[in-house]
Amino acid sequence: MSYQEEQDFTNERVDPKLWKRLYAYAWRNKKTFIMTIVCLLYVALADSLYPLLTNYAVDRFIIPGKSDGTWLFLLIYIALAFSQGFGTLGFITRCGRMEMNISYDIRQDGFLKLQNQSFSYFDKTAVGYLMARMVSDVSRLSEMVAWSMVDLLWSSCYALLCLIIMLIAFFMERAILKYQREARKHNSRITGAFNEGIMGAMTTKTLVYEEENAREFREITQSMRKASIKAALINAVFFPLVISLGAVGTSLALYLGGKGVLDPGHAFIGEISAGTLVAFITYAASLFDPIQQFASIFADFQSAQASAERVVGLIDAPIQVQDAPEVVEKYGDVIHPKRENWEPILGHIRFEHVNFAYNPEEPVLTDFNLDIQAGQTIALVGETGAGKSTIVNLICRFYEPTAGAIYIDGKDYRTRSQLWLQSSLGYVLQSPHLFSGTIADNIRYGRPDATLEEVKEAARLVHAENFILEQAKGYDTEVGEGGIRLSTGQKQLICFARVILADPRIFVLDEATSSIDTETEQLIQEAITTVLKGRTSLVVAHRLSTIRNADRILVIRGGKIQESGTHEELIALGGYYHDLYEHQFREERLHSAMKDAGME
Numbered sequence: 001m002s003y004q005e006e007q008d009f010t011n012e013r014v015d016p017k018l019w020k021r022l023y024a025y026a027w028r029n030k031k032t033f034i035m036t037i038v039c040l041l042y043v044a045l046a047d048s049l050y051p052l053l054t055n056y057a058v059d060r061f062i063i064p065g066k067s068d069g070t071w072l073f074l075l076i077y078i079a080l081a082f083s084q085g086f087g088t089l090g091f092i093t094r095c096g097r098m099e100m101n102i103s104y105d106i107r108q109d110g111f112l113k114l115q116n117q118s119f120s121y122f123d124k125t126a127v128g129y130l131m132a133r134m135v136s137d138v139s140r141l142s143e144m145v146a147w148s149m150v151d152l153l154w155s156s157c158y159a160l161l162c163l164i165i166m167l168i169a170f171f172m173e174r175a176i177l178k179y180q181r182e183a184r185k186h187n188s189r190i191t192g193a194f195n196e197g198i199m200g201a202m203t204t205k206t207l208v209y210e211e212e213n214a215r216e217f218r219e220i221t222q223s224m225r226k227a228s229i230k231a232a233l234i235n236a237v238f239f240p241l242v243i244s245l246g247a248v249g250t251s252l253a254l255y256l257g258g259k260g261v262l263d264p265g266h267a268f269i270g271e272i273s274a275g276t277l278v279a280f281i282t283y284a285a286s287l288f289d290p291i292q293q294f295a296s297i298f299a300d301f302q303s304a305q306a307s308a309e310r311v312v313g314l315i316d317a318p319i320q321v322q323d324a325p326e327v328v329e330k331y332g333d334v335i336h337p338k339r340e341n342w343e344p345i346l347g348h349i350r351f352e353h354v355n356f357a358y359n360p361e362e363p364v365l366t367d368f369n370l371d372i373q374a375g376q377t378i379a380l381v382g383e384t385g386a387g388k389s390t391i392v393n394l395i396c397r398f399y400e401p402t403a404g405a406i407y408i409d410g411k412d413y414r415t416r417s418q419l420w421l422q423s424s425l426g427y428v429l430q431s432p433h434l435f436s437g438t439i440a441d442n443i444r445y446g447r448p449d450a451t452l453e454e455v456k457e458a459a460r461l462v463h464a465e466n467f468i469l470e471q472a473k474g475y476d477t478e479v480g481e482g483g484i485r486l487s488t489g490q491k492q493l494i495c496f497a498r499v500i501l502a503d504p505r506i507f508v509l510d511e512a513t514s515s516i517d518t519e520t521e522q523l524i525q526e527a528i529t530t531v532l533k534g535r536t537s538l539v540v541a542h543r544l545s546t547i548r549n550a551d552r553i554l555v556i557r558g559g560k561i562q563e564s565g566t567h568e569e570l571i572a573l574g575g576y577y578h579d580l581y582e583h584q585f586r587e588e589r590l591h592s593a594m595k596d597a598g599m600e
Contacts, residue, residue: 018308022145025102032098039091046084053077095146103142109315110134116334118321119398133314137307321400323417331417343416345424345505346409347374347536349395354404356390364390365559368404377532379539379547381577382556388540391556392508395538397421426504430511432491434483439468440475442483442494446502458501464493507537525549544581553577 026033053076061070114130323333332338351370357363364387372378380388393399394406397418405412413421426446434442443455450458455475459465467490471477483491499507525546541547548567555563555570555577563575570577 015309018312019145021312022102022106022141022308025105025142026098026145028105029098029101032094032101036091036094036098039087039094042087043084043091046080046087049080053080099142099146102145103138106138106142106311106315107134110138110311112335113315113317113319116322117317117319119393119396120320121317123398130314133310137311140307141311321397321418324414327415327417331420333417334419337417337419342420342423343409345421347505348372348407348409349506349536350407350410351391351394352405352407354394354401354406356394356399356402363559365394365401368559368561370554370561372536372538374409374536375534376551377537377539377549379541379550379553380556381541381544381547381553381580382562386556387559388556389510390559392510392538392540395506396425396427396508424505425508426499426502426506427508428492428495428499428510432483432488432495434479434486434491434494436479436481438473438476438478439471439494442479443475443497443501446498446500450501454501455497458497459494461500462493462496464490464497467493505535507532507535509537509539509541511540511542544577544584 053073057073061067061073110133114134323331330338330341332341349370349372351368354365354368355363356365356368368391370391380391382388390399394401397406397413400414405414407413408416408421435445440452440455443458444450446458447454452475456465459468459475468475468477477485479485479491479494483494486494529549539547539550547553550567552564553567553570554561555575557576563570563573563577565573571581
């Protein structure tokens with residue numbers, strides 16, 4: 001993806017499907033995910049209960065001026081606070097664990113994708129860009145996925161609980177008040193009936209009115225019982241509903257609550273207690289935090305959209321060079337190779353009518369044919385952009401032909417696994433790369449099971465041991481990140497030793513001696529001549545003096561073989577190679593003369 005393409009991509013709004021993909025990583029750890037939600041819901045519930053306790057304290061203790069029962073209230077309050085603390089501890093620890101798990105899983109998937117990616121992907125994508133995706137972008141996203149989920153759920157649950165508590169409290173208090181008033185009315189009638197029954201006992205007796213009095217009293221008490229039961233049921237339902245729900249609207253709380261206190265006779269609102277109003281106002285004030293969190297979280301989602309696109313884009317990036325399913329079934333893949341099924345490589349390479357283009361409108365190779373016998377050393381020379389590196393990259397299967405076929409030992413190399421071929425390749429680049437660790441570790445990177453003596457032997461073959469032994473710790477010397485503690489020439493010698501230790505069947509040297517001084521280059525050439533015997537090797541060279549002993553030299557121009565032959569044959573031909581060699585020869589003589597004269 002080009003920079004401009006990414007800029008266009010990240011200007012899009014928040015994509016729910018994209019975030020759904022990322023939240024799927026949270027679900028990979030189901031137990032942690034579920035326990036986080038449970039703890040979170042409990043904390044939100046506990047938060048929503050505090051105003052209710054305040055409501056109870058105002059109505060039960062403050063307004064009446066009573067203190068009996070405060071110790072029990074205090075114990076309940078402390079128990080709620082402690083349980084909320086444990087709930088908070090639970091969701092914070094589990095959420096932190098979920099964040100680390102998400103980060104781990106995304107990086108594992110991303111790294112696995114990079115391990116399976118073809119060379120063309122790395123050829124077009126900057127290293128810093130990939131590092132940013134896998135480090136900072138993944139860290140940000142794992143934090144967003146884990147903690148924003150917590151914030152959203154907590155804010156949603158708390159706001160919803162507060163709102164419904166206020167509405168339920170409002171309507172239930174009205175209902176409770178209605179039935180309590182009805183019960184009190186019936187109680188007054190009962191009291192009156194008792195009074196009349198007792199005071200008028202003589203009259204009742206003389207008139208034989210006992211049965212009628214009993215019937216009327218039974219009706220009155222039944223009405224009171226029904227009203228009292230309804231009030232008790234509503235009280236019983238109220239608290240469980242409050243525990244299960246929560247969150248409030250500010251204007252609704254202040255308007256309805258204020259009307260209920262200031263105008264007890266209001267036709268719609270009716271009467272509410274001072275404690276209820278305090279609770280309503282508390283809920284109203286509490287709503288601002290969830291609302292602000294909602295706004296903040298959505299802003300974070302918007303700003304993190306670019307990171308999400310980059311990370312998901314990396315994980316979903318298509319692999320341009322892939323083994324066919326039947327090839328993977330037989331030979332395995334990069335992570336799970338089936339080496340027992342690999343055929344040995346001899347090194348016979350053949351291009352048959354190969355076309356290739358990085359850009360369809362600009363072909364690099366057209367109907368390209370080339371036959372390299374096993375054990376031959378082939379040198380490729382030509383101008384920059386002529387197609388030399390493309391030929392090498394196709395042989396290594398970093399890219400694949402857009403038409404035609406490439407055969408290794410008579411078989412289309414697409415019928416074998418990439419790892420099968422690349423495990424038998426030794427590739428030395430113009431820009432040497434070392435890994436953090438010791439010199440011995442870097443040489444052994446070509447064959448992890450090699451002994452120290454085998455490491456030393458490889459170093460001697462490329463004349464690297466002299467400078468290695470000059471180091472304070474010899475082979476145990478730390479090279480630093482990227483080999484920063486060594487010179488370019490020293491790093492290149494270690495890279496040569498690494499490839500030689502790996503003992504590949506096919507060598508590729510892509511201007512590998514251009515970073516080394518002439519004297520060291522001569523020593524390496526002597527070593528390479530010995531090491532390359534019996535192996536197929538391709539040498540892309542700028543210095544023509546380094547390829548004089550090649551079995552065949554190919555002059556590549558415009559994606560085609562313009563000249564082919566040994567050094568002597570091409571010099572005798574008097575063509576492009578002859579002119580290029582003569583030009584370099586004159587430059588080298590001038591350089592040598594200036595050096596002898598002390599002018600450099």
